[in-house]
Amino acid sequence: MIITKIIDETSTTKRFYLKPDKDLPFKAGQYISLSLPIDPRKSRGIRHYSIANSPNADEVELVIVEKEGGKGTAYLWSLEVGDHIELGHGASGVLTINNYKKNFVFICTGTGISPFKSILEYIKEEKIETGDIHLVFGTRREENILYFTEMQELVEAIPQLKYHIILSREPWKGRQGYVHEIYKEIIDNYFQAMENGEYNELPLEFFICGWKDMVDEARKTLFDIGFDKKQVKVEVYE
Numbered sequence: 001m002i003i004t005k006i007i008d009e010t011s012t013t014k015r016f017y018l019k020p021d022k023d024l025p026f027k028a029g030q031y032i033s034l035s036l037p038i039d040p041r042k043s044r045g046i047r048h049y050s051i052a053n054s055p056n057a058d059e060v061e062l063v064i065v066e067k068e069g070g071k072g073t074a075y076l077w078s079l080e081v082g083d084h085i086e087l088g089h090g091a092s093g094v095l096t097i098n099n100y101k102k103n104f105v106f107i108c109t110g111t112g113i114s115p116f117k118s119i120l121e122y123i124k125e126e127k128i129e130t131g132d133i134h135l136v137f138g139t140r141r142e143e144n145i146l147y148f149t150e151m152q153e154l155v156e157a158i159p160q161l162k163y164h165i166i167l168s169r170e171p172w173k174g175r176q177g178y179v180h181e182i183y184k185e186i187i188d189n190y191f192q193a194m195e196n197g198e199y200n201e202l203p204l205e206f207f208i209c210g211w212k213d214m215v216d217e218a219r220k221t222l223f224d225i226g227f228d229k230k231q232v233k234v235e236v237y238e
């Protein structure tokens, strides 16, 4: 794949746009694997990245945060437009929607927003009717918010989409804290509305994506509340 564009998204995060050498089919919400020349043992150079744009696009967009001391990201940070990256293997991953006629809660931190941007762009482009969608995005500081402009555009285009941002490390005009308090409120409101008979009775489905600590806590919280495995889809970045 050829790098066609690199954008500095934040001081530690870059977007990479890649033109595949051959057809690269994927479903909105999936990830690809890159094979990076960072270790003599090829298998140790494999790194996974969620695809951040719609399957309708002819390029693949990745949003990657630099890891301190990380071999893969150090290599990716050395690359320039026109350089080639080898595809490890094609698309895989479980954060895909089989039935859009549900209510969805997407929970993510940092670059974990990537598969949800892909899904939302696809819903917008294909004008897919869905139940309610809540995107709950957590990060540390305002400067770390990813895809703010793109998400505003998606909110405009998808009336059933609610976009919640919560920052853990600084006060700002919005909410401060952790993603867990937001989705717990969404669940409370949902149950309350069901009791009042106000709600369209679509089943609730949760998609969680990001680094391990957040994902583990969210998954446990949802299971403790009583949701079952079929209602909770998870992709852990590690």
Ligand SMILES: Cc1cc2nc3c(=O)[nH]c(=O)nc-3n(C[C@H](O)[C@H](O)[C@H](O)COP(=O)(O)OP(=O)(O)OC[C@H]3O[C@@H](n4cnc5c(N)ncnc54)[C@H](O)[C@@H]3O)c2cc1C
Residues within 6 Å of the ligand: 031, 039, 043, 044, 047, 048, 049, 050, 051, 062, 063, 064, 065, 066, 067, 069, 070, 071, 072, 073, 074, 111, 112, 114, 235, 236, 237, 238
């Ligand atoms: C499904 C999935 C999707 C992801 N999507 C994204 C994304 O969209 N954006 C993003 O920023 N990050 C994403 N990640 C994380 C990403 O794959 C890398 O872990 C991250 O970029 C750090 O890589 P690094 O090489 O810089 O760090 P390193 O610390 O060098 O490596 C990180 C991971 O690579 C593996 N690894 C490292 N060295 C070896 C070795 N010698 N042998 C075998 N395995 C090794 C280990 O699993 C390690 O935890 C995703 C991860 C997964 C699993």
